[in-house]
Amino acid sequence: MIQVRNLVKTFGTFTAVNDISFDVARGEIFAFLGPNGAGKTTTIKMLTTMLKPTSGAIELDGLNPQTKQNEARQRFGIVFQDPSLDGDLTAAENMEIHGVLYHVPRKIRQQRTEELLKLFELWDRRGEQVKKFSGGMKRRLEIARGFLHTPKILFLDEPTLGLDPQSRNQLWGHVKNVNEKEGVTVFLTTHYMDEADRVAHRIGVIDHGKLVAQGTPKAIKEQTETQSLEDAFLKLTGSTIRDESAGSADQMRQFAKMWGGSKR
């Protein structure tokens, strides 16, 4: 379903993704793991038409996302790592815009919005502006929104960041559900190794832009002769802590805070 060959992305002199290749089969749940700044999000951005690769080839369901952007976009859904909601709109309105943009017919849109908002316990607050929501609620809304349409491929970029165990449980339950019942291929990143171990069929480990291991969780544990995926991960990627340089988005957020600018 996803085919990546010799993918490279450089920003100036910095190589974020360095010659990676992998395949994700139809109906598979693939976990993409790596320390901060390893190149996970950059890879997802290239897979989802947000960034152009420097070199290499990508195929999504047989389509090149660079040349067939719209067709490719019709095939996937994505839950972003950082916020992407409109704070001035209500929860229901955010869902509605998403539904319209993804061509979900009105009836199904309304029905699924209700189901999903109830599932993620936001239904009672659907008429409130999102900027009044807590961090966890916003996160839940983003996830609910990601499930509004049924894509062929679902990208989840650190979806459980900042979620309580209850919501995490709901999320993974739902992911497994759409994967099994509707055959959705899932491509996810997470820092919680136990989640990856539990949910993913296969795992790829990326570090410094290089794919250092891939296989089933079991195979990776065997390959590294470790008991848990967490130990395997540390063995593969070392135990030094990585710092992600503050991206321009973070700097901007700070700038906005400085000017008290929640204008928009």
Next chain:
Amino acid sequence: MSAIYILWLRELKRYTRSRAQIIASLGQPMLYLLVLGFGLSPVFKRAGYGSYFQFIAPGVIGMSVLFSSIFSGLGLLWDRQFGFLKETLVAPVPRLQIMIGRTLGGATVAVLQGLLITLVCVIAGFRPVHLSSVPVALGFMLLIATVFAGLGVAVGSSLQDMQGFQLIMNFMVMPIFFLSGALFPLDGLPKVLAAATMIDPLSYGIDGMRSVLLDKGHYGAMIDFEVLAAFATVFIVLGAYRFSKIEI
């Protein structure tokens, strides 16, 4: 089509929900209108140009439409910062539709803002010579709004973050306003200034409104219309092109 509509509606909802901002945005135009309008009136009259208040009202309306439309285009920067832009950019909708929805929404909001200022002008004593030409003036407002919403999107797509905002404000938006003849008549200007006013799209918008509302045009309403339409086309095409190139 539904994508254009929902994004247009979004801009409208955001506008109507930011009441405090609407009121704040009336402050500057009212200063120009009431302080300059009445303050310079005696001098203007002595120079034989009639009422300065009547003269400046279309200028202040044009100014509000300019600010409102260009900021709605630059609102792209806020959407980039708060992430909503991504949500629209990965959706299976041609970027052209997304750009058009946003731009039309921004232009509509700018026209609403212009109408609000018009109302303030009328309350303060502005009286158009021809009431029947009010719809034509509204058309000019819409054109101004389209021109600058397009320009705003073009510029907003090219900027990565808010750092450039102050630069845009001081070296683009303010000059467009001051060179437009919003505050002074375009007749008999020094050559350099005259040339600068001639390449400023807002000149034609405000002149157009003055032509139809007060019978005091410089270029004439037909020329104003043609030049504005040309600018609108160029900026919308440019905005659409820049928007299609955004990477996040």
